[in-house]
Amino acid sequence: MEMTGAEITIRCLQEEGVEYLFGYPGGAVLHIYDALFQQDKVKHILVRHEQAAVHAADGYARSSDKVGVALVTSGPGLTNAVTGIATAYLDSIPMVVISGQVPTFAIGEDAFQEVDAVGITRPCVKHNFLVKDVKDIASTIKKAFYLAKSGRPGPVLVDIPKDVSGQKTEFVYPASVNIRSYHPQGRGDSAQIRHAAQLMLEAKRPMIYAGGGVVLSDSSAQLTDLVRLLGFPCTNTLMGLGGFPANDKQFVGMLGMHGTYEANMAMQHCDVLVAIGARFDDRVIGNVEHFAQVPRKIIHIDIDPSSIAKRVKVDVPIVGDLKLVLTELLEVLRASRQKPDAAEMAAWWKQVDEWRVTGGGLRYKNSSEIIKPQFVIETLHKLTGGDAFVTSDVGQHQMWAAQYYKFNHPRRWINSGGLGTMGFGLPAAMGVQLKHPGETVACVTGEGSIQMNIQELSTCKQYHLPIKVLSLNNGYLGMVRQWQEFFHGNRFSESYMDALPDFVKVAEAYGHIGMRIDKPADVEPAMKEAFSRKNDLVFMDFRTDSTENVFPMVPGGKGLSEVVLAEDL
Amino acid sequence: MRHIISLLMENEAGALSRVAGLFSARGYNIESLTVAPTEDATLSRMTIVTSGSDAVIEQINKQLNKLVDVVSVMDLSEGEHIERELMLLKLRAEGEAREELKRLTDIFRGRILDVSDHTYTIELTGSRVKLDSFIDAIGRDLILETVRTGASGIGRGNRILKL
Ligand SMILES: Cc1cc2nc3c(=O)[nH]c(=O)nc-3n(C[C@H](O)[C@H](O)[C@H](O)COP(=O)(O)OP(=O)(O)OC[C@H]3O[C@@H](n4cnc5c(N)ncnc54)[C@H](O)[C@@H]3O)c2cc1C
Ligand SMILES: Cc1ncc(C[n+]2csc(CCOP(=O)(O)OP(=O)(O)O)c2C)c(N)n1
Ligand SMILES: [Mg+2]
Numbered sequence: 208m209e210m211t212g213a214e215i216t217i218r219c220l221q222e223e224g225v226e227y228l229f230g231y232p233g234g235a236v237l238h239i240y241d242a243l244f245q246q247d248k249v250k251h252i253l254v255r256h257e258q259a260a261v262h263a264a265d266g267y268a269r270s271s272d273k274v275g276v277a278l279v280t281s282g283p284g285l286t287n288a289v290t291g292i293a294t295a296y297l298d299s300i301p302m303v304v305i306s307g308q309v310p311t312f313a314i315g316e317d318a319f320q321e322v323d324a325v326g327i328t329r330p331c332v333k334h335n336f337l338v339k340d341v342k343d344i345a346s347t348i349k350k351a352f353y354l355a356k357s358g359r360p361g362p363v364l365v366d367i368p369k370d371v372s373g374q375k376t377e378f379v380y381p382a383s384v385n386i387r388s389y390h391p392q393g394r395g396d397s398a399q400i401r402h403a404a405q406l407m408l409e410a411k412r413p414m415i416y417a418g419g420g421v422v423l424s425d426s427s428a429q430l431t432d433l434v435r436l437l438g439f440p441c442t443n444t445l446m447g448l449g450g451f452p453a454n455d456k457q458f459v460g461m462l463g464m465h466g467t468y469e470a471n472m473a474m475q476h477c478d479v480l481v482a483i484g485a486r487f488d489d490r491v492i493g494n495v496e497h498f499a500q501v502p503r504k505i506i507h508i509d510i511d512p513s514s515i516a517k518r519v520k521v522d523v524p525i526v527g528d529l530k531l532v533l534t535e536l537l538e539v540l541r542a543s544r545q546k547p548d549a550a551e552m553a554a555w556w557k558q559v560d561e562w563r564v565t566g567g568g569l570r571y572k573n574s575s576e577i578i579k580p581q582f583v584i585e586t587l588h589k590l591t592g593g594d595a596f597v598t599s600d601v602g603q604h605q606m607w608a609a610q611y612y613k614f615n616h617p618r619r620w621i622n623s624g625g626l627g628t629m630g631f632g633l634p635a636a637m638g639v640q641l642k643h644p645g646e647t648v649a650c651v652t653g654e655g656s657i658q659m660n661i662q663e664l665s666t667c668k669q670y671h672l673p674i675k676v677l678s679l680n681n682g683y684l685g686m687v688r689q690w691q692e693f694f695h696g697n698r699f700s701e702s703y704m705d706a707l708p709d710f711v712k713v714a715e716a717y718g719h720i721g722m723r724i725d726k727p728a729d730v731e732p733a734m735k736e737a738f739s740r741k742n743d744l745v746f747m748d749f750r751t752d753s754t755e756n757v758f759p760m761v762p763g764g765k766g767l768s769e770v771v772l773a774e775d776l
Numbered sequence: 777m778r779h780i781i782s783l784l785m786e787n788e789a790g791a792l793s794r795v796a797g798l799f800s801a802r803g804y805n806i807e808s809l810t811v812a813p814t815e816d817a818t819l820s821r822m823t824i825v826t827s828g829s830d831a832v833i834e835q836i837n838k839q840l841n842k843l844v845d846v847v848s849v850m851d852l853s854e855g856e857h858i859e860r861e862l863m864l865l866k867l868r869a870e871g872e873a874r875e876e877l878k879r880l881t882d883i884f885r886g887r888i889l890d891v892s893d894h895t896y897t898i899e900l901t902g903s904r905v906k907l908d909s910f911i912d913a914i915g916r917d918l919i920l921e922t923v924r925t926g927a928s929g930i931g932r933g934n935r936i937l938k939l
Pocket of ligand 1: 423444514527530606628
């Protein structure tokens with residue numbers, strides 16, 4: 208049967224099992240919206256800004272193992288989506304974004320709402336397509352889903368001109384895809400895996416450094432088995448949190464700029480470092496020169512060869528899918544008669560535990576007068592049993608959420624690490640809540656970040672999304688203020704948020720419940736009340752200490768051992 | 777170090793800009809870049825001359841391989857290879873200089889493609905070094921126009937870059 212390009216587009220989404228399509232209509236996608244209207248398999252979620260559509264699709268993908276899908280119109284619809292696409296790109300999130308384009312005959316004429324979508328998004332997508340022939344829509348969408356999900360995941364854009372979505376052709380959905388220039392690695396090299404196993408067994412001061420790749424490849428079980436089998440200390444990056452259970456005694460906390468003292472010291476002093484789906488980000492290892500000063504053997508497992516040896520030299524590179532590589536590594540280790548040297552391991556753990564004491568762990572001075580942001584997160588953890596989905600925005604509140612909400616499961620901690628996009632938290636929470644209707648979804652945000660996509664409270668109303676928003680309102684762009692305090696002589700240039708709205712009224716205006724909490728004693732009761740309202744979105748405006756800083760902190764450009772601990776100041 | 781990287785990619789709109797964009801976005805050097813379709817019209821062959829530390833060249837190779845449109849990549853400078861560049865030169869050729877220019881062109885095995893009262897248009901192929909030395913030999917004063925294609929490269933013997 209002949210179908211229009213628009214109908215084909217929607218049929219493809221059905222074939223891919225897409226539940227939700229996050230989008231916003233406009234001229235160039237009218238055919239597609241018309242096709243959407245005439246079916247009920249793919250549910251469309253109408254956001255209030257295209258950036259939010261992409262973040263919602265992103266949150267949906269991060270909290271599941273599915274591809275997030277968004278639909279935007281040409282021109283401003285596409286440009287609004289770019290921040291969301293770049294956010295997904297930097298954190299390797301599988302996503303397909305469909306954008307409308309002006310008709311093929313108008314392309315290049317500066318037509319109404321024309322932008323070069325493929326050109327603008329090229330640096331922040333895994334791949335993109337401009338579909339010029341209706342016959343190519345089905346195969347292109349098939350490829351887009353395949354590319355988004357396979358190998359190192361990432362966003363893929365499919366740009367469809369309006370005339371193409373209006374034309375008709377026979378619908379055939381390809382059963383499989385073959386892209387001759389694209390062959391993501393599956394299994395790792397067995398010889399390298401055995402070499403890695405040997406190094407690990409002979410290590411005296413081993414360290415496991417696991418990142419977002421563990422979450423993306425759903426390999427937490429394998430990672431956990433590996434760490435427990437060997438008895439090594441394990442740290443997670445910001446993106447890897449939940450990949451290894453935080454309540455395990457072998458967990459030394461997050462590493463990096465705001466990581467624990469013990470994690471960073473163990474990173475610096477280990478003799479064998481096993482990097483698993485982590486990419487030696489500058490916020491993680493600080494200054495590369497300092498990092499390289501301490502000799503050690505590095506084993507690096509990643510599906511993307513370009514992640515390996517990008518910033519640090521690697522001794523044993525293993526390119527492959529983590530799940531397969533870790534499974535094989537476990538087999539080799541289990542089959543080996545050798546075990547890690549018990550005496551060496553005991554000595555190493557003694558050292559790590561000493562660092563735990565010297566570093567003083569994560570701590571802050573609670574107060575009965577003023578709400579400490581860390582206390583809010585601890586209370587959130589307590590009341591949700593550590594089992595909530597927690598999305599966050601970007602800033603100090605994000606770091607406190609990462610530090611104090613102890614994630615025991617993967618895909619529960621949803622934040623923008625690579626791009627650090629303020630405005631991510633609330634729309635991402637919408638995607639998470641849609642994917643997990645009965646679950647508790649908390650959005651930890653700041654009074655700065657929330658205002659970057661606050662209009663989504665309206666979307667939450669329309670679709671009855673009972674998200675719990677915890678705004679740690681310190682009256683400052685706190686993370687900026689912190690840097691200005693430390694590195695710019697307390698000159699708080701434009702980091703004070705003046706003229707803040709009454710957030711309770713804002714929440715109410717959108718039809719939700721708003722709460723303002725000023726006293727530490729009210730934190731727990733308020734939160735209990737909020738969480739008991741299973742069907743309501745509750746916006747909690749916590750007035751927190753505006754001078755609180757995030758510790759520990761490794762200043763930018765410094766080595767991991769040059770950490771500033773809470774008590775130093 | 778100077779490297780000459782050869783790649784096969786899908787002959788599709790936008791493929792070239794992905795490669796060019798990669799180099800500018802990541803701050804890699806491009807000395808020259810040539811591209812044209814191969815005997816298989818669905819494939820283009822590109823030669824990129826670049827330079828950088830070993831670590832940078834390794835990343836360039838990996839990043840190029842990562843582009844979905846790129847089918848295969850070979851760093852020609854890692855082994856025996858041949859490198860050729862085509863140059864078209866328009867020279868001021870007047871009076872006694874005409875004879876001398878013709879002689880130099882012969883020595884360098886170039887060809888005079890076009891002659892006018894005042895000019896010669898010369899074609900020369902060879903390595904970058906050869907073309908550079910021809911320019912030096914002529915002297916810049918006589919050069920009216922220079923058109924160089926940038927290097928194209930191919931492996932020697934059994935070094936073959938194929939699908
Ligand atoms: C305000 C702020 C502060 C920050 N502070 C810190 C900090 O203190 N500590 C910290 O850790 N981060 C911090 N970050 C985050 C930081 O910027 C990076 O985003 C993060 O460290 C990167 O995490 P990752 O190395 O796990 O890599 P990710 O970006 O999660 O990359 C995942 C890696 O896994 C690989 N991979 C994907 N799928 C597979 C598969 N199937 N098989 C094998 N490999 C796979 C990918 O190729 C990639 O190399 C901060 C961010 C912000 C905004
Ligand atoms: C879109 C965007 N603009 C600017 C920044 C830079 N930035 C990082 S953190 C931050 C402050 C965030 O303030 P708030 O949301 O109140 O969080 P707080 O740090 O106070 O907890 C800013 C401006 C950013 N990350 N994203
Ligand atoms: Mg703030």
